[in-house]
Amino acid sequence: MRIAFPGLRGVCWPVFALAASCSPPPYDTSPQVTILWPPPEAVVASCVTVVANITNFSLVDNGVNREPVDGQGHFHVEYPNSYALCLKPYCLVDLSDAVTDTPELTVALVGNDHQPVLNSEGVAIRQSVIVNRTADPCTEGVPEAYDSGWSDSGAAR
Numbered sequence: 001m002r003i004a005f006p007g008l009r010g011v012c013w014p015v016f017a018l019a020a021s022c023s024p025p026p027y028d029t030s031p032q033v034t035i036l037w038p039p040p041e042a043v044v045a046s047c048v049t050v051v052a053n054i055t056n057f058s059l060v061d062n063g064v065n066r067e068p069v070d071g072q073g074h075f076h077v078e079y080p081n082s083y084a085l086c087l088k089p090y091c092l093v094d095l096s097d098a099v100t101d102t103p104e105l106t107v108a109l110v111g112n113d114h115q116p117v118l119n120s121e122g123v124a125i126r127q128s129v130i131v132n133r134t135a136d137p138c139t140e141g142v143p144e145a146y147d148s149g150w151s152d153s154g155a156a157r
Contacts, residue, residue: 028056029056030056030119030120030125031054031055031056031057031071031109031117031119031125032054032055032056032057032125033052033053033054033055033057033075033107033108033109033125033126033127034052034053034127035050035051035052035053035105035107035127035128035129036051036052036053037049037050037051038050038105038129038131039129040129040130040131041129041130041131041132042129042131042132043131043132043134044095044131044132044133044134045133045134045136045137045138045139046094046095046096046133046134046135046136046137046138047092047093047094047095047096047138048092048093048095048105048131049090049091049092049093050077050084050086050090050091050092050093050105050107051089051090052075052086052089052090052091052107052127053089054075054089054109056071057071057072057073057109057117058071058072058073059072059073059074059075059086059087059088059089060072060073060074060087060112061074061087062074062085062087062112062113062114065112066112066113067112067113068111068112068113068115069111069112072111072112073109073110073111073112073117074086074087074110074112075091075107075108075109075110076106076107076108076110077091077093077105077106077107078105078106078107078108079093079095079098079103079104079105079106080098080099080100080103080104081097081098081099082097093105094138095133096138098133100133101132101133101134102130102131102132102133103130103131103133104128104129104130105128105129105130105131106126106127106128107126107127107128108124108125108126109124109125109126
């Protein structure tokens with residue numbers, strides 16, 4: 001008797017050998033990025049903290065190692081006319097000089113050499129959101145002083 005398990009991509013297993021023959025399904029180990037904050041169309045002041053969930057990729061200081069190493073680097077938050085280099089999973093972005101009130105923020109994984117990190121199809125690993133910027137002053141601090149109020153874990157002090 002054979003049983004097909006939908007989660008195992010149609011592989012049929014003899015019932016008596018099921019316990020001995022099971023192995024976990026293949027996992028995607030390629031680097032990935034998801035923007036956790038801000039959500040699409042969020043209303044933000046003249047600055048915004050961008051928070052990214054980065055998996056299968058180690059954030060490292062490119063000032064320490066500029067040679068490309070698979071699976072490590074940092075990310076850029078790209079926005080109209082500029083970008084911010086981010087070494088932690090959060091980054092304060094100054095939008096006061098943005099040329100539009102609906103800037104697109106793009107989180108892009110880059111290697112130690114600042115080259116885009118590519119997925120298995122050769123496409124740069126990145127995600128974007130569009131936010132609604134107001135003329136309100138930045139209430140999150142100024143970008144130059146950002147790290148002084150945050151711990152290495154990204155939690156507010």
